[in-house]
Amino acid sequence: MSAKKKDSLAIALFSLLGALMVGHAIYHYPLLPDRIAIHFGFSGAPDAWGSKTAFFFWYFVLTLIIVGGYALLQRTFSQKNTSWISIPNKEYWLEPERADETLDYLRRGLLLLGSGTLLFVLDLIHQSFQVSLGHASKLTHIWTSAGIYIVLCIAWIAGVYRRFASPPVS
Numbered sequence: 477m478s479a480k481k482k483d484s485l486a487i488a489l490f491s492l493l494g495a496l497m498v499g500h501a502i503y504h505y506p507l508l509p510d511r512i513a514i515h516f517g518f519s520g521a522p523d524a525w526g527s528k529t530a531f532f533f534w535y536f537v538l539t540l541i542i543v544g545g546y547a548l549l550q551r552t553f554s555q556k557n558t559s560w561i562s563i564p565n566k567e568y569w570l571e572p573e574r575a576d577e578t579l580d581y582l583r584r585g586l587l588l589l590g591s592g593t594l595l596f597v598l599d600l601i602h603q604s605f606q607v608s609l610g611h612a613s614k615l616t617h618i619w620t621s622a623g624i625y626i627v628l629c630i631a632w633i634a635g636v637y638r639r640f641a642s643p644p645v646s
Contacts, residue, residue: 483580486587493594494543500598501535504605512608520615522607535601542597546590553579563636568643581639589632596625 505528513522514531552560558570561582569578599621606612 482584483587486584486591489591490543490546490587490594493591493598494539497539497594497598497601498536500602501532501539505532508605508608513604516604516607516615516618520603520618522604522614538597539594542590542593546586546593549586550583553583563640565640565643569640578640582636585632585636589629592625592628592632596621 508528510528511525512528512531513524514526515522515524517523558566558575558579561570563569563578563582568574600615600618603612603615603618603621606616607614
């Protein structure tokens, strides 16, 4: 599969999840009561309630921060400004003949990590909506969701280190 096609798939997934979060919020807003669960204890049981409007404001802000942050990060990847990038054997991998491929790999990986972040937030918000709608008494799988997200983050970091650990032997 070509790098451009891989990039397109990563962008499509990230965009789809961003749009799904917006659609999720728009769909649930009229269904939820005016006071909803806004904080949950270690066990997943709600321990604070608040305004639906304030919650949705912060839901949209969080979505914009995640989407905007990853979009900004994508734009900052350029061969002219790589000083902030920290990867093993940076000098080798960011030499002009390899820089484009290296940056494409990092861009794609960050988009996939961003997609995982959006999915994690969407899952937690959906669980909280289920509590507020009376369909659950607590978050049903918060620790499973957190564990999967942590494994995703560790796998991404390990993948970067494995990919750039040492220059190929000629």
